[in-house]
Amino acid sequence: MWLLPPKSNANAKVLPRWLLFVGLSIAGWGTQLALPPVSWWFLAFLGIVPLWCQCQVLSPLGAAIAGLCWGLGFYGSSLVWVWDLHPLTWIGIAPVPSWLISRGIWLFLSVWGGILSGLWAFLMARYGGRQSRLQQLLWGVTLWCALEALWSYSPLWWISLSLTQSPRGLMQLGRLGGPTTITAVIMTVNGLVTLSLQRQVGARVWLAITLAGAIGLNSVLGARVIADQGEPLRVGLIQGNIPTRQKLTPEGIRRAWQDYVRGYRQLVTLGVDAVLTPEGALPILWRPRQMNPLTGAVREAGVPLWLGTFMETAGGHQQVLLTLDSNGEIYSRYSKVNLVLLGEYIPDWLSGVVQRLSTLRSRLLPGNPEQVFATPWGKAVVLICFESAFSHRSRRQLVHGGQFILSLANNDPYRRQLMSQHHGHDVLRAVEGDRWLVRATNTGLSAVIAPTGETVWLSDTDEFVIHAARIFRRQTQTLYTRYGDWLLPLLLGMLSVSVLRQRAWHSPTPRDRHRYE
Structure with missing residues (x-):
């Protein structure tokens, strides 16, 4: 353990601060191995212990x-896939600026994550370290959960401690209170290991x-998933x-027209009810009632198509998923509501500093957060x-009647690390909502995920793939779907009561003040 000895111990050898900080960065990197694609999920229950110990003495x-430092090790190593943005010569950026931009974005995102763990450590040392052991545990769990919840509403959110439990681990706990439940268990175990x-x-x-309780509850929740009922929905997907x-x-663009029409027709021959394409499958501005090879194929076959493309809107363009009916x-x-900062849009205050990285030549605008997606088979998420990565985005659509989940992404030019993390997020969303999820990507990993979190089918990467899946529409509601992130307010309430009781206990009574006077 990296514990600095008390300063009063003159014979103790104090670990150099620079070596301590390097060690914490290594601990953060080790914790990252719990994330996909390595998925050594058990490391998450030990990885924060070194940092927790230091909060008590620094x-x-x-x-x-x-x-x-811990955060740079954890978030920095888990976001290395950002480097794959380079080269950006295809949008007119020279190689050297392209390299600098990709590394600069990676560093910015890593520091943003490091601020979360740094702020947690600061608050723990400032307030939590003065408490009893039980109160320290409550402070540590509540602060981390609260900071993650706050960060999840920022445009830069991606990595949560809960992701370490997907696609293996204690992911079923998300049914209770979403990502906060999983994160709270991870932090509780780390705190108890520190005390031990x-x-x-x-x-x-x-x-x-x-x-034992967390593992047992995870098993029970997974085993009690209600069986599918009704007629299956046969969905074809194209990678x-x-x-x-x-x-x-x-x-x-020629390949897109050719390959997606070809894939659509092949899936129709397999007897699917609908076909799903990836994000931005057709990188053009789609215009209503236009005739083209794809609408011609749909009219001929009469099988609806979920098409990822772009459409004009007031003031710019939007990235959309369209349901094209049998006609x-x-x-x-x-x-799309959550646009990629620095990738699909640039804030006005940054437009003069950072060059545009969007594949479109005009401004992308976010969609309405209140929208609901209707299909011929009921509402879908x-x-x-x-x-x-935004659990509240999925939950809101579930509350409004989403019966299955359609996930679409590009994932190019990123490496398998990003693809696996993205798949891990979708597994968590399927489990939290108790829904079937169909995932279509451009270059992988495409997948079909059951409500239990089991990946029924997973594609290879970097190849053209079609697949016909059988899913079911479900109307069940998990505790998380019904009540949302109820655990965080409970933790904050318990912490507030603890603080107020401590202040009341240490505040002098009027008699005590008179005695001191």
Whole structure:
């Protein structure tokens, strides 16, 4: 353990601060191995222990630096896939600026994540370190859950501790209170391990009870999933495999028309009820009632198509998923809400500093957060690209009647690390909502995920793929769907009561004040 000895111990050898911070960065990197694609999920229950220990002995400023170092190790290594943005020569950026931009975005995102763990460590050293062991545990769990919830409403959200439990691990706990439930269990175990190493009375017993209870509850929740009922819905999906760097060229657009029409017709022969394409499958501006090879194929076959494309709107363009009915007409439309900062839009205050990275030549605008996506088979939940990371985006659509989940993404030019993390998010969303999920991507990983979190089918990467899946529409409601993130207000309430009781206990009474006078 990296514990700095008390300053009063003159004979103790103090670990150099720089070595301590390097060690914490390594601990953060090790915790990252719990994330997909490695998915050593059990490491998440130990990875924060070194940082937690330091919060008890370092000054608030020292703890903040320690937390930042841990966060750079954790978030920095888990976001290395951002480097794959380079080269950006296909949008007119020279190689050297392209390299600098990709590394700069990665560093910015890593620091943004590191601020979360740094702020947690600062608050723990400033307030939590003064408390009893039980109160320290409550402070640690509540603060991390609250900070993750706050960060999840930012445009840069991607990695949560809950992702370490997907696609393996204690992901079924998300049925209770969403990502906060999983994160709270992870932090509780880390805190109890810290207390156990400090030989606190009863800590090991509570650690064993917590672990056994979490594992047992996870198993029970997974086993009690209600069986599917009714007629299955046969969904075909197309993985187009047209690299982003070719998409907007005449050859890339020609391939899109050719390959998606070909894939659609092949799936129709397999007897599917509908076909799903990836995000931005056709990188053109779709116009209603237009005749083209795709609408012609839909009219000929009479099988609805879920098409990822772009449409004009007041002030710019939107990235959309369209339902084309059996006549090739627009039946419904979902416009992407959570746009990728620095990738699909640039804030006005940054437009003069950062060059545009969007594949479109005009401004992308977000969709209405209140929209509902109707299909001929009932309402569906739609997650486009990194909307999969926002559990509240999925839950809102579930509350409004979503019976199955359609997830579509591009995922090019990123490596398998990003693809696996994206798939892990979709597994969590399927489990939280108790819904079947069909995922179509451009270059992989496309998938079919059951409500239990089991990946029924998973595609290979970087190849053209079609697949016919059988899913079911479901109307069940998990505790999370019904009540949302109820655990965080409960934790905040318990922490508030604890703080108020402590203040009341230490505040002098009028008699005491008179005695001191």
